[in-house]
Amino acid sequence: MEHNKEFLNLILDRRSCRAYRPDPLDRPTLAAIVEAGRYAPSAMSRQLNHFFVITDPELLAGISATVSRRLEGFDGRDCRYGAPALVLVANAKSNRSAIQDASCAMENMMLAASAMGVGSCWINQPYHLTDDPELRALLAPIGLTDEERICASLSLGWPADPVHPGRREHKGNPVSWIG
Ligand SMILES: Cc1cc2nc3c(=O)[nH]c(=O)nc-3n(C[C@H](O)[C@H](O)[C@H](O)COP(=O)(O)O)c2cc1C
Numbered sequence: 331m332e333h334n335k336e337f338l339n340l341i342l343d344r345r346s347c348r349a350y351r352p353d354p355l356d357r358p359t360l361a362a363i364v365e366a367g368r369y370a371p372s373a374m375s376r377q378l379n380h381f382f383v384i385t386d387p388e389l390l391a392g393i394s395a396t397v398s399r400r401l402e403g404f405d406g407r408d409c410r411y412g413a414p415a416l417v418l419v420a421n422a423k424s425n426r427s428a429i430q431d432a433s434c435a436m437e438n439m440m441l442a443a444s445a446m447g448v449g450s451c452w453i454n455q456p457y458h459l460t461d462d463p464e465l466r467a468l469l470a471p472i473g474l475t476d477e478e479r480i481c482a483s484l485s486l487g488w489p490a491d492p493v494h495p496g497r498r499e500h501k502g503n504p505v506s507w508i509g
Pocket residue numbers: 344345346347348451452453454455
């Protein structure tokens with residue numbers, strides 16, 4: 331089926347984007363990407379992902395600055411590559427499948443972004459700093475609760491270069507066929 335083939339090609343052609351144009355993403359585009367994340371499967375369909383869609387330049391700069399200050403090796407580096415939007419995916423600390431649930435949402439969002447010509451990249455540093463008091467202090471006012479942990483984050487923006495620069499062959503991820 332042609333339709334499905336297109337989708338399979340989209341999966342194989344998706345790439346991470348680390349250079350963004352400074353112009354903001356419009357709200358409907360961002361909303362469509364996040365909606366794809368909301369519709370990801372979750373263990374027992376508990377739907378405990380909490381999406382923080384951050385476009386406020388001051389907060390974005392604050393997150394990057396906090397990562398630079400608090401995470402070894404990030405001194406002077408912007409973990410989000412200057413992207414004009416960052417989606418933090420938090421989930422309940424009590425949820426044993428929090429990381430899996432968040433990861434499903436992340437992949438859905440990356441594929442949705444790719445389909446819409448939007449650049450995206452998984453940004454892991456906020457996850458590493460989920461217990462960091464400085465990052466928590468920054469995110470508590472926007473609604474991150476003590477019962478939630480940051481599981482993943484995604485930078486989003488219009489790509490500076492083509493969003494599909496070419497399929498890269500995957501040589502890892504071996505497959506064992508049994509039977
Ligand atoms: C769990 C996970 C964490 C990642 N963390 C980062 C990150 O912190 N910074 C970054 O630039 N890329 C990050 N990436 C993106 C990978 O580096 C990227 O997917 C990989 O190099 C393959 O390239 P591709 O996405 O273009 O196919 C992460 C990807 C995953 C799945």
